[in-house]
Amino acid sequence: MLSPKYVARSQCALAFAVGLFVAATPTLSSAADADPTKTYAEGIPTLEQLYASSEYAPPATGPKLQPGKNIIFLSCGQASVGCAGPALAMEKIAKLVGWNYKIIDGEFGVNDRYNSGMRQAIAAKPDAIVEHGISCTQIPQPLREAKEAGIPVISIQSLDCDDPKTAGGPSEALYVQMQFNKDFKSAAEFFYQAGFTQASYLINATQGHAVIIRDKYTGSLQGDYQTAGQDAALAKCSDCKVVASVEWVASEAGPSGVLNQKFSTTLVRHPEANAVLLTYDSVATSYGISKMIQDAGRADSMIVVGGEGYGPAQQLIRDRAGLTADVGQSSEWMAWGAVDTMNRLFNGQPLVPQGIGYRVIDASHNLSSEGQDYSPPNPPIDLEGTYLKSWGIK
Incomplete structure (x- = not known):
């Protein structure tokens, strides 16, 4: 057994070594030094292209809105901004169009x-x-009960039971899937694109030299697809590598949870890392990983990319407080899109892509007004006006 004095000396030596490395690491906390028009890896979009967005206008025409519908929203967890966003946005829309609405906190x-x-x-x-945010495989029996009762369950950002990655093999589909975009309609494709976009930003911001720590959510298949998207982009970069993936599930999250302990240890073990990929905004904000990076003195030597674009995350970007960029996606648009999906379903009409995509946000590009969540710029995209007009509401 090692003596306490030996352990203490070793810990001091490690801390000193990490301090030396951090002090010697060039500032990489922004993409300012990268050429926004340059391709740093073949097959990776430029920064200029990432800032430009993959969104397009929502459907301009559709069936007349069915009045007086009763809708219940099952949220993945209202304590998380990423889960609460679409639920609260739909609450406002339901009030606007006269639908009865209730949120159940999962x-x-x-x-x-x-x-x-x-x-x-x-x-x-x-x-x-x-x-x-709740995969079909997490609630298959209640979904069968809903189907037997004739109640459609509309899914936002969740994988269905017919997904090919389903453990034990795919089974029957139990969700009505909202279609995001003509280029990536399903939730699987949407998360894959999120991961690809995140990693593409890192490749460009580090000018093709990303040494990455990332978290990996394993609580549902969403995390698998996001990681697959990251890996596909990183495979195109010859001098980029992931040195550690910190796996976690929802029960391990929180300011002092297992995720934080794992990430803190990983941060110390990898002083060579100059980049971090975070799955969701809540990992950076409410779970405290951005603060951890800042407290470790590494906010000025790492490119840190999150994904969602909520107000608290954008504030971290503004303050340069352990988050460099975010892959913005509009929870408001998802709520409008889900209402449009339901209305088409109620009218017996085919479902259509809603135009929802991604727009990369950093300190110099696409920041929302202070305190506001990401939503597409209006003009050119007027969510409320376009959807209401398509439903025959002035």
Whole structure:
């Protein structure tokens, strides 16, 4: 057994070595030194292209809005800004169009809340249930019960049971999937594109020399597809590598949770890392990883990329406080798109892509007004005006 004095000396030596490395690392906390028009790896979009967005206008025409519908939204967990965003945005839309609306908090599935929450929604006999961020494989039996009751369950950013990555093989589809974009319609394609976009920014910002620590959410297939997208982009960069992936599930999250302990240890073990990939804004903000990076004295020597574009994350970018960029996606647009999906379903019309995409945000590009979540610039994209007009509402 090592003596306490030996352990203490070793810890001091490691801390000193890390300090030397950080002091010697060139500033890489922004993409300012990178050429926005240059391709740093073949097959990777330039910074200029990433800033320009993959969004396009929502559908301009559609069936007349069905009045007086009763809708229940099962949220993946209202304590997380990423889960709460679409639910709260839809609440405003429902009030605007005169639909009855209720949010059930899935509380991250703790104490089987996803299953009980879906059954609670079914018992209320709504016209439709909307869920967000909960894979079909997490609640298959309640989804079958909803199907038997004739209640459609509209999915936002969730994988269905017919997904080819499903453990044990795919089975019947139980969700009505909102279509995001003509180029990536499904949730699987959407998350893959998110990961590809995140890694593309890192490749450009580090000028093709990214040494990466990343978190990897393993609680559902969303994380698998996002990681696959990152890997596909990084495979195109000859001098980029992932030195550590910190795996976690929802129950391990929080300011002092297992995720933080794992990430803190990983940060110390890899002083050579100059980049970080974070799956969601909440990892950077409410889970405290950006603060951890800043407290470690590495906010000025790392490119840190998150994904969602909520107001608190954008503030970290403004303050240069452990987050460099975010892959902005509009939760407001997802809510409008889900309402349009339901309305087409109620009218017996085919579903269509909603135009939802990504727009990279950093300190010099695409920041929203202070305190505001990311939403597409208006003009050219007027979400409320376009959707209401398409539904026959002035």
